[in-house]
Amino acid sequence: MKTISKIIALAGAAAVLPFSASADIDPNLPQYERVAGVSGTLNSVGSNTLTVVLQLLAEGFESVYPNVNIQIQGAGSGTAPAALIDGTAQIGPMSRQMRESERDAFEARYGYQPTEIAIAIDALAVFVHRDNPIEGLSLPEIDAMFSSTNRLGHRPIRTWGQAGLGGEWANQRVSVYGRNSVSGTYGVFRNLALGGGDYDGARYQEMPGSSAVTQAIGEDRFGIGYSGIGYLTADTRAIPVSSEKGGEFFEPNMANCLSGDYPIFRLLYLYVNKNPREEIDTLTGEFLNYVLSLQGQEHVVRAGFFPLPASVVEDSRGQLR
Numbered sequence: 001m002k003t004i005s006k007i008i009a010l011a012g013a014a015a016v017l018p019f020s021a022s023a024d025i026d027p028n029l030p031q032y033e034r035v036a037g038v039s040g041t042l043n044s045v046g047s048n049t050l051t052v053v054l055q056l057l058a059e060g061f062e063s064v065y066p067n068v069n070i071q072i073q074g075a076g077s078g079t080a081p082a083a084l085i086d087g088t089a090q091i092g093p094m095s096r097q098m099r100e101s102e103r104d105a106f107e108a109r110y111g112y113q114p115t116e117i118a119i120a121i122d123a124l125a126v127f128v129h130r131d132n133p134i135e136g137l138s139l140p141e142i143d144a145m146f147s148s149t150n151r152l153g154h155r156p157i158r159t160w161g162q163a164g165l166g167g168e169w170a171n172q173r174v175s176v177y178g179r180n181s182v183s184g185t186y187g188v189f190r191n192l193a194l195g196g197g198d199y200d201g202a203r204y205q206e207m208p209g210s211s212a213v214t215q216a217i218g219e220d221r222f223g224i225g226y227s228g229i230g231y232l233t234a235d236t237r238a239i240p241v242s243s244e245k246g247g248e249f250f251e252p253n254m255a256n257c258l259s260g261d262y263p264i265f266r267l268l269y270l271y272v273n274k275n276p277r278e279e280i281d282t283l284t285g286e287f288l289n290y291v292l293s294l295q296g297q298e299h300v301v302r303a304g305f306f307p308l309p310a311s312v313v314e315d316s317r318g319q320l321r
Contacts, residue, residue, distance in 0.1 A: 024307075025301060031293060032293035032296065035282075037282060038067075038282060039067035040068060041070075041071065042090055043073075043089040044090075044092075045073045045080060045091075045092060046073075046080030046083065046094050046271075047076065047184055048208075048209045049077075051209075053120065053305060057290065058070035065286075074093075076180070077093070077094040077095050078184070080092030084114060084271060085109050090273070091270055091272060092270065092271035093271075095188065096266070098116070112275060115280075116271055116319065117270045118312060119269065119308070119316065120267070120305040120307065121258070121307070121308065122266050122268050123264065123265050124193075124266055125227060125229045125264075126142060126239050127217050127237065127238055128237055128239055129221045129222070132169075132237065133169070134160070136249035137163065137242075138242045138244055138245045139244065140154035140245050141157060142193050143194045143197065144157040145174055145224060146178070146194060146204065147200055148200040148202075149194070152195050152197075154245065157174060158174060160174060172221075174224055176203050178206065180206040192264045210227045210228055210231045213231065214232065214233045218233050218234075218236050219235070238252050250262045258309075270288065289320075297313070
């Protein structure tokens with residue numbers, strides 16, 4: 001099983017490719033070619049963050065194979081392992097890596113580990129209302145807004161004035177939005193932005209989905225929250241972030257994720273049940289080949305996320321062999 005550190009190392013090496021700061025697709029990605037005998041129903045249960053991109057991928061795949069039906073349920077990453085274990089889904093999308101306990105439960109059932117396929121890069125964005133003039137925030141300041149533990153060492157921030165804004169913003173209380181605990185995004189943000197600390201339960205407003213977070217912020221001038229970069233709306237702004245107080249701010253774009261300069265980024269995954277001693281079933285295998293193709297990565301970009309460099313795609317495709 002490939003670890004996230006190895007895949008991120010590959011992504012870092014690929015940063016020398018001629019990507020723009022937005023989301024150019026690596027021309028070295030393989031073209032998908034239709035094969036015969038692909039039909040049936042494919043069930044996907046897991047990440048809410050990945051719902052939109054999976055819908056686009058499903059539409060594209062079904063246009064190639066009219067006899068395929070793909071069902072997508074996006075209740076949260078935490079629902080994917082159980083669905084794979086009990087066989088109600090062939091695809092388990094997750095916006096975080098599986099925990100050791102989840103892998104162990106799968107292995108206890110099948111005798112081998114689930115197969116992890118990286119399919120996209122995501123800047124886990126910090127969103128504010130479009131009218132908010134804040135230039136950017138450091139990780140310690142973000143921690144001071146969202147957490148009750150303040151592990152990154154900044155004093156608590158409860159008003160926008162304490163974050164450096166003046167005028168009408170100075171005395172306005174910060175409204176904090178985020179995902180619920182079944183979400184992989186909830187856990188990734190806690191680990192990367194809160195130093196593994198606790199959310200401030202008295203102030204933290206849990207939202208049931210990624211789009212619900214940005215919708216709430218778009219309706220609240222004094223709100224702040226986090227979600228995948230693909231959920232940016234016209235009423236919100238994804239702010240630059242620095243790793244330390246007083247450090248350089250970096251925009252949540254592809255180039256800064258690949259270089260590691262933007263500090264809150266992640267890979268997005270699909271998990272499947274593949275016996276290492278057997279070939280994967282044709283329907284699941286072809287869908288994954290489509291995802292890891294030029295056409296599939298075009299859908300990743302359409303959904304607002306960042307495509308994988310060819311070197312990382314090859315690593316992901318290697319998990320299917």
